[in-house]
Amino acid sequence: MRLSEFQRAVADEFGDVYGASVVRDVVLDGLNDRTAKQALDDGVDARQVWEALCSGMDVPKERWYGVGRLDPRSKH
Template sequence: MRLTDFWTRLEQAFGAGYARSIAADHSFGALGDRTIDQAIADGIDTTTIWRAVVAAYPDRVPARLH
């Protein structure tokens, strides 16, 4: 998944403001307790990051975005 597609999906699921907050503030166990911003900086594939987001917020992410 391209980085631009990742950010589009995150913003569609959470709204632009809250998406940035989640990216900066929420640590995901599936990403080695990294935030999204840290995982991207560390070179983790955005598909892997997106799967971690979906797993952490299954009721928040619409099925069409999985």
């Protein structure tokens, strides 16, 4: 997962404003008591951060995979 895909996935799941807050403020056990931002800044893979964020925020598993990617059929 690329960082841009992570950012899209966060926005899609949590919204732009709340998503930014979640990434910046929520400390996650799955990231060794770091926020998603701290983990990304420390070089943790975006997919690992996304999965820890999903787990920590109780996102249903069916929404963990394949998010953040652009639909190749759409024109963005």
